[in-house]
Amino acid sequence: MSESSKENTKWMMRAISLASLGKGKTSPNPMVGAVILDKNKNLIAEGFHHKAGAPHAEAMAFNNLKKDAKGGSMFVNLEPCCHQGKTPPCVDKIITSGIKKIYISIEDPDKRVSGKGIKLLKAAGIQVDLGLCKKESLELNKAFIYKNITNKAFGVLKWAMSIDGRIGLKNGNSKWITNEDSRSLVHSSRAEFDAIIIGGNTLRKDNPLLTTRGLKTPEPLRVVFTKTLDLPIKSNLWDCNEAKTLVIYDSSTANESFLSLIPKCVEVEKVCSDNPELISKLLAKRGCNKVLWECGPRLATAAIKSNCIQEIITFIAPKILGGENSMNPFGDFEFREMHEIIKLSNSHVSLISNDICVKSSLKN
Ligand SMILES: NC(=O)c1ccc[n+]([C@@H]2O[C@H](COP(=O)([O-])OP(=O)(O)OC[C@H]3O[C@@H](n4cnc5c(N)ncnc54)[C@H](OP(=O)(O)O)[C@@H]3O)[C@@H](O)[C@H]2O)c1
Incomplete structure (x- = not known):
């Protein structure tokens, strides 16, 4: 040169x-x-x-x-x-x-x-x-x-799991799999995103805050995707002083009488099916470039199947949860041959105290 x-x-x-x-x-x-x-x-x-x-x-x-x-x-x-x-x-x-x-x-x-x-x-x-x-x-x-090319928000899926690949116990207990440093890293990395997405069941089981803990003003938009609208009356996400919250529901399955139970400060939008692609499109239209999916296995599987995920971030903790009573990060993709499985690329591996963090790209 x-x-x-x-x-x-x-x-x-x-x-x-x-x-x-x-x-x-x-x-x-x-x-x-x-x-x-x-x-x-x-x-x-x-x-x-x-x-x-x-x-x-x-x-x-x-x-x-x-x-x-x-x-x-x-x-x-x-x-x-x-x-x-x-x-x-x-x-x-x-x-x-x-x-x-x-x-x-x-x-x-x-x-x-x-x-x-x-x-x-x-x-x-x-x-x-x-x-x-x-x-x-x-x-x-x-x-x-x-x-700009797809009219969909760029999606990153994040989950935390044990060394035996489990994200929580089946009774809903998943606090905490990873160490404090990994969890602080999750809070600060949320600042890179315009919105954080979970499904209705994670809201019911975990009652998360989904904020950067004050590192970004305004905080990223908190989004709940629900098919039922059967959401808790009390929830951290209903406190709009912390951050804005948006509930997106599938009008083909939801019970709209539950709408009256959602606090007025929470925005509500409806979509016509449970295809997560509709979320990516809706959030892109609202100006979101990059969104973080922090959902559980069912919505995560649907989001990958509908090409809403371009990158993944996995935190792996040196803990064992065991098989029967614990949850996988994903449901079934119906793969029967090895050439069908999802292969990741551009992987970066780092150590967060005694946890491992893997960042990879998905081709879709
Ligand atoms: N370790 C981790 O990193 C981590 C992260 C997130 C969650 N979790 C755990 O995962 C568990 C919840 O798992 P989950 O799979 O039920 O997660 P979820 O994030 O609640 O996603 C499932 C929910 O999303 C809504 N949904 C909308 N469209 C959907 C679609 N096409 N397919 C599936 N769901 C759709 C439904 O809400 P409605 O039921 O309201 O209709 C459904 O119950 C909790 O125990 C939580 O602690 C662990």
Whole structure:
């Protein structure tokens, strides 16, 4: 790699690292960072998109300019926007700034922008270099990209289990399988997500809080998917001062007379079947890029079958629950041949005190 391409990679990686500071706060928007160099390649400004509704990364960088950008260059991890949204088009600002060259890592999958921003920059005489640090940029914004292509929220399924692969006792007792450090890690990692989903039975058995314990404001949306609407009168999820809660019910099976028992502060939406894909679509429409499924075996199996899960996080504790009286993380997938089973890829393994955490991707 030449000295100048090493320098360019360094600046694009800086833009990506700035972008990642917006993790968990930018949905429905992507995470974007921008760096501006003067004509002598000295850093004169940087910025990132802090949260949805706030100025875009490019605008933030222009606001922070220490000197004239004329003849300089810009590094940005996503194609600049060219449409009027909550904020003015970034392309216009870049053109009027007199910047000579722009390095863009990846095109924006948003149909309102995709390729059009680059076209306008080129038409204004700005040199455009597309593709620098593409792999890293695709990884950073994979949930945003997935949602834009599929109209579904990117799903991560998380569960905790014993070393013999059991998630709790059949009488519903599952507190606690993993150690305190693993549980704190779960609380803090919830901050990366726009919503946390469970099924009605986990609500009845566990009465969870599903919050980051104050690490993120506002807290992620808490979602309960129910076929019956037979939910407890008292529940931690009904305390909307902690976080917002949304109940989604299947109108083809639910007893709608139970609706009156749900507190007024809780939002309710109905869908026409128990297909978890409807949840992924509904949450994407509400602006969620990335959602965490923290459900039990029945909803987890249905969510995998309907391609709602793109990644998994498993915590494995050195405990044995035994067979008959304990639960598997999944129900039956009806596999009969080894070529049918679900194979995971990109696995990362880490130790959390004496627990093991495995993160993997699912191909679907
Ligand atoms: N160790 C762990 O990581 C972990 C995590 C979560 C849960 N758990 C344990 O898992 C147990 C609950 O398991 P579960 O499988 O009943 O979990 P669940 O998360 O409650 O999912 C099942 C419930 O989801 C609703 N649902 C909506 N659409 C569905 C569909 N297509 N298929 C299946 N369910 C659908 C139903 O609610 P309604 O009944 O309201 O209609 C159903 O009872 C609890 O004992 C809990 O402690 C363990």
